[in-house]
Amino acid sequence: MAHPDLDPDVLDARLAAAKEASYRLATATTAQKDAALGHVSRLLRERAADIEAANAADLAAGREAGLSDGLLDRLALDERRIGALADAVIDVVGLDDPVGETVSGRSLPSGVRIDQVRVPLGVVGAIYEARPNVTIDIASLALKSGNAVVLRGGTAAERTNEVLIAVLRDAFEAAGLPADAVQTVDDYGRAGARHLMQARDYVDVLIPRGSAGLIRAVVDEAKVPVIETGAGVVHMFLDESAREDWAVDLVHNAKVQRPSVCNALETLLVHRAAADRLLPPVLDRLEASGVTVHGDDRVRALRPTALPVTDEDWATEHMSLDLSVAVVDSIDDALAHIRRYSTRHTESIVTNDLGNAERFLNEVDAAAVIVNASTRFTDGAEFGFGAEVGISTQKLHARGPMGLPELTSTKWIVRGAGHVRA
Amino acid sequence: MAHPDLDPDVLDARLAAAKEASYRLATATTAQKDAALGHVSRLLRERAADIEAANAADLAAGREAGLSDGLLDRLALDERRIGALADAVIDVVGLDDPVGETVSGRSLPSGVRIDQVRVPLGVVGAIYEARPNVTIDIASLALKSGNAVVLRGGTAAERTNEVLIAVLRDAFEAAGLPADAVQTVDDYGRAGARHLMQARDYVDVLIPRGSAGLIRAVVDEAKVPVIETGAGVVHMFLDESAREDWAVDLVHNAKVQRPSVCNALETLLVHRAAADRLLPPVLDRLEASGVTVHGDDRVRALRPTALPVTDEDWATEHMSLDLSVAVVDSIDDALAHIRRYSTRHTESIVTNDLGNAERFLNEVDAAAVIVNASTRFTDGAEFGFGAEVGISTQKLHARGPMGLPELTSTKWIVRGAGHVRA
Structure with missing residues (x-):
């Protein structure tokens, strides 16, 4: 599809809305987040025909553009695959919510109490190619860990992703959570992806998923911190x-x-x-x-x-x-x-x-x-994580298979009773 | 001081030497690393006169260049401050070595055993301004956690840092550890700093310490992952x-x-x-x-x-x-x-x-x-960390006061007995 010229203000408004929504998600209960996941699963099945129709249009465009059979296969969603996606979302409901876990804590000599607790990262950007299942996968894992997402799913899957993003946004709203927690930059094509990679004020981490070339390009271009996943020699x-x-x-x-x-x-x-x-x-x-x-x-x-x-x-x-x-x-x-x-x-x-x-x-x-x-x-499922966000090949933040805790940060909670530092 | 034109090959050779040395440091015992720290402390006192002479030259140049009194005070090292630095290095000897700690571990259903253990990050780059004490401070903490360092200490402290870096390198050698684990890019001035910020193949993390402007510049320019520290409104x-x-x-x-x-x-x-x-x-x-x-x-x-x-x-x-x-x-x-x-x-x-x-x-x-x-x-010492690498204001990898564990990553150790994946 042809993309309009980038309007940075429009994109910044979306990113700001994602940031704002992330504050709501950060304090959502596990029950609320699980309810939203339930709606995602239900709506995927209810709208399977719409998804298949959009996907058929993407596939036709892809064939015309000469995409390889392998890429077309990754792009394709039929009723069986949509059902599997809906099931996978329910699997995420079964995972432990990492948010709120106390990672460490102690009383300082003065009596001040410090606790390090898990909090969401905030806004997670995802950049991937022609695999619409990743749209649902990454949004579900991000939601369960209390994060808003901004998605860039690639031109080849644009029509499919548009329907899937509507599913996600409607599901959030049905559960009383802000639809703005799910955003896309796909309608601005590559320029949208570049804008996302620079958006340090709004995006807390960027996760590229796909070919070594895609990951390299994101690492080279991004100003937002990137978790590098993937390539394995x-x-x-x-x-x-x-x-x-x-x-x-x-x-x-x-x-x-x-x-x-x-x-x-x-x-x-x-x-x-x-x-x-x-x-x-x-x-x-x-x-x-x-x-x-x-x-x-x-x-x-x-x-x-x-x-x-x-x-x-x-x-x-x-x-x-x-x-x-x-x-x-x-x-x-x-x-x-x-x-x-x-x-x-x-x-x-x-x-x-x-x-x-x-x-x-x-x-x-x-x-x-x-x-x-x-x-x-070397695999999140084999390691018992239940879900896998990717396999980090970098050393900062996360290394190896990443589960839900790797989509969180921590904050220190400090409680005193009028304590001053000597 | 005037700096020669950047020779990327010379700098890359240094960075590669730091990387090579980092592998040696990664398997060094705590006793070896503590011995090297002991030598650092000893040599600081032994060479106090050399350090003061170099520092006097930096101070004279700084006064001529119109540095503020505050900056000149941060730059100054007298015998008392050198003694305090030497004492602080001995304090690092007393800290727990984070390397080798088992962070988590389990037996998988198949009987395969997985353990997540702490390992050094590898090569830590540090960019700071006119505070020669940071040279010793960051190198000591990096050494204790098994990391090589590449330092950029700023033009105003160049002569002082040259002597301090010789202290560090000689101390490493005296303990049987590679001197190449301590490198500088100061002799190439700002061009050296820029080269360091781009050196993804050699440097695992960059830690800027100093003014909000310095930190912002590093975050904006760096391709190497940065841990953002500092500014607090x-x-x-x-x-x-x-x-x-x-x-x-x-x-x-x-x-x-x-x-x-x-x-x-x-x-x-x-x-x-x-x-x-x-x-x-x-x-x-x-x-x-x-x-x-x-x-x-x-x-x-x-x-x-x-x-x-x-x-x-x-x-x-x-x-x-x-x-x-x-x-x-x-x-x-x-x-x-x-x-x-x-x-x-x-x-x-x-x-x-x-x-x-x-x-x-x-x-x-x-x-x-x-x-x-x-x-x-909000302080590493108050929180009981013993040392403080800085206070991270970002969400990836480390948030809040950073101690020695924040200078490490982990790796997964997997042990089987001919196990294949089903």
Whole structure:
């Protein structure tokens, strides 16, 4: 769709309305927020036909614009997917409300009492691409944690998102909460996204979800604090002492179970002294599942059918059934390779050597470091968080899988009885 | 001093060296780090004459450049101040090392064990102005929490900081830790500071310390994540039911005890129904301590000697014995005024009404919200943190007084026995 020229005053008015609404949400009870979520779920089903009609228009426009089949699939919402979305919203009702939790507290020597309690962040901005389910997902999680949202869901899903945002706003109102807690900048296209990224006075945090390119662009352009999620060039190192059965199972599970996600394996490193023993069964199992192996010279000496690996491969998140494989001389070489190419998401070792396991755990700098388990465990649901806002690959505020508490901040409550500082 | 043209390769080499050193520091034991701190303290005393000589040159240049007396005082280091700095470093030895603390942990249903442990942030950048004590202060706290530092201490203190940085680097080496964990960009002046602010590949977090202008400039220019500290337009609201003795003591303590700091009071709001009762004794006590009152019309009706308050005053952190005072019609008006002008640092109410106290605590959005105590309590030492890196006025990562744990991140340690994801 064509977008009108950006009118900063119109957008600022929306952002200010979101900020104002965030104060109302911050003091809403869990029961009120859960009631709003119930209305979201109900309205999604009630308006399924409208959603499908808008989605069909987006899909038609997308096909005309030459979107790939993969993108069109992500964009598509049918009755079954809408039902699944409605169910997922009810799952959020079941999550603990983090707001109001006392994180720490004590009485100071003077008798002054201090308590650190969880509060919402305020206004959460989300920037994502052509996945209308994220509209409902992020708004539900933000609502449960007491935050207003400003959404930028991408031009390809614009008509669908318009209907979904109406669902959200109507649901909030039905529960007595301010509709203005849900805002969009989609109608101003990219200029709207840029405005959102600069809006430090109104937006407390920006969460980009999508491709590495999208995340990079947001990190580069934003003045609002960003939580960087996502990209995973994930390694597994098979140490000299690795058990063969574990090596075969773990590499296979990490690479094959769901190759398009960020915790899937991209690079396998094998200790020289274990290469003859481990590589044949590991690669047999992978190839039986359709994996394309890109190997260095020593790998290709053992497996001539492997493609030659390139320097670029080491830095690439393939998100496909491709795996880069190298033989390394030592754990030191494995650690050096990982330090150079890791995106600090998830790194793993398969070993029976306690010293090497501990060294790997201590020295590798990543959100999750794993011994003798699949890299696919780095996941909010697997970690028991119930929901996942994303997987943070940065070090500030949140690192690794983010649940609802990561959508909150804290404030200090100080209670005295006329206490002055000496 | 004149600075050479920026050579980005030279600076990147330093930043890369800091990053490399940060990996060594991350696995250093507490004993090693404490030994290095011991050497810092010792070398400060041993080289006091060198430090004083360099500082005298900075002071002479500063006087020539027309620096204010206040700035010159902050810049000055004599033997007594150097001794106090050396003592403060030993205080850091006594603090708990946050690195390695298990923040949370559990066994997943599959038997996989996950533990979230504290790790250093990595490389901490610090940008501050003309206060050479910050060089030692921030480097000591960063070292104790396992972080490398890159410092930008301002042109006015350049010669002093050069000597202090040599102290730090020599102390690290004497303890068997990498000297490269301490780096400076001062020799490239402002261009060096700008380079540091852009260095996302090397620097994990940037902490600006100093004037509101400095902090704003860093927030605006930086691509590296920033922890915003500082500016406090701090309010106190005297509710209708406030006790007179508490009101007099709390306003006086909050304004007068140390007017130049961020938790000092800047604006006093008084409920209309309490103005006649409270304002005379409160203002008498303030004026006896030399406070200049800037009042609105209703304040000046009661106290004609008060200066007229301006719109600008409400948004100003005076950092002096000036106080803006208004009479408000209700707690709603007080909350609205605070929402408009608060810098989200510290806000307070004096009241005997439980409902109003709870409402104020719930609705005010600030790092610290205080009932019936002085705003001067918002402080790392008062909160029992032992050290204070600064007071964060943002919501991500850290909010309020920051101690050593706020200089850390976490990582997830995952241990399995051949576990794959189903």
